[in-house]
Amino acid sequence: MHKSVKTPLIAFAALLLFGGLLNFGVNAYIQLIVLFVIINSILAMSLNLVNGYTGQFSLGHAGFMAIGAYTSAYASTQFSFFSESFGFIGIFVTTITGGLLASAAGFLVGLPSLRLKGDYLAIVTLGFGEIIRVTLLNMEAVGGPRGISGIPSFPNFFFSFSYSCFWALICFFFIWRLIRSSHGRGFLSVREDEIAAEAMGINTTKTKVQAFVLSSFFAGVAGALFAHVTNFISPSSFTFLMSVNAVIMVVLGGMGSLSGSIAAAFFITLMPEALRSLQEITGVDLRMVIYSLLLILIMILRPQGLFGDKELPDIWRKYVRKSA
């Protein structure tokens, strides 16, 4: 077997085993949360490509996710053959279509807005996310404010889990290898110093547009998964808050760390749920207060994020060397 697919396949097999255990071991509520963790991981990793690795502050990720979600949901509900007779291939095609349309939007946003930097870029991408949401709100073809309901589910939990993990792994290994290639080093150079990057022959405009296109593809895929896991989407599923949440995951995990993004996706998805049980005891809803305090605390203690720009293996090595 070619070594390029060996590690991903081993990882996939391990995840499938875990999915099999979850399939019987836990209730539907926990299963749903597990799926959200995976979807959020994809969202965070993809945003990390733009915000963390390329250093462009984008605040419109919910917009790309919405495009992916709506495209795939529309395809699944309007052309029923997609999800029924075509089975897996239909699902796969709708997901890819969602991703591609999202990356087309990424291209359109990328072109004009990448002349801007920092706060200005953040404002433009924020505006873009809102434009997408408001457009959907006014598009009767996709249900306007009512959104799209009755989106077909994946066949069962094990399928949902495997399929989501499949995409998460593609996203992970794609970005991982990209960053360790000449193309990826171009992304990093843009983050480090645009003027020096240009002087060394890097076409920084093209690089930034590429980052947006690739990143929004995976955001679109995350959207497609989200639509088929929740079976219902509306414009209010993709508010500004969701973009902020994506940024929080990237910053909390560490700009430029994929393991960090995944860890943060766990934290951000599980924390509100874990605090839910606390609320049952205290009787008052302090979830948001505690959640915010925890975030503030972590960012004070580790301003570079949980993982900084390191990956799990780096941290593992450092730890083992220290204790040895």
Added chain:
Amino acid sequence: MSVNLLEVKNMTMQFGGLKAVDSLSFSIPQGQLSGLIGPNGAGKTTVFNMLTGVYRPTQGEILLSGKNIVGMKPYEINHLGMARTFQNIRLFKNLSVLQNVLIATHQHISYGLFDTVFLSKKFQNQETEMHAKALSLLKIFHLENKAHEKASSLPYGEQRKLEIVRAMATDPILILLDEPAAGMNHAETHELMKTIARIRHDFNLSILLIEHDMKLVMGICENITVIDHGVKIDEGTPQKIQTSEKVIQAYLGVEA
């Protein structure tokens, strides 16, 4: 008749009311080591910024190998063979020394995203080649043992050397060095100048060097252009510049 590698004609840069560079003309023949000197704020760095496309000259022409490059993007100009270092060091600070050099070789690779993701032969071969090239360039400046250190962790002098290595990794025909010896002591400076003279022969480079230390430029440059307040006040061989009334007045007069 040989065409000059670089030909600058009436280049002007106006910042609001300030003419930082005023109708400057000069040329660099293929293979020459030229110096650009002038007192503080004379406009030397601004000249570099125009040559490399960071600023667009308000007026004038810049011909590189006979081709007008005014209005081209910095990366395009770099692809045509002009590379530079920065006076105020602009390394990719959080990346390793090796990564800094590898980035500069990016324009020479031809593998695509597909090769990257599937770790194709093409990807592996070109990566191996790039790494070997980067390391051999680092070796020239004795930086190969620091390849995996963070660029920002290097001492100041080595950061300047890394800037030169990085510029060379783009395979330039003309290299612009903006005060490469700034902040170095006498011995370090001397060694650096020897290395610069050597790479110029080994890599068949033409060099334009900005330097504050007059003696230093006199030592290695074949031709020197002197500017003050953005205007060229003299040019010629080191011997001629050393005895030029105007230069002594404008340049040495400031220092004295």
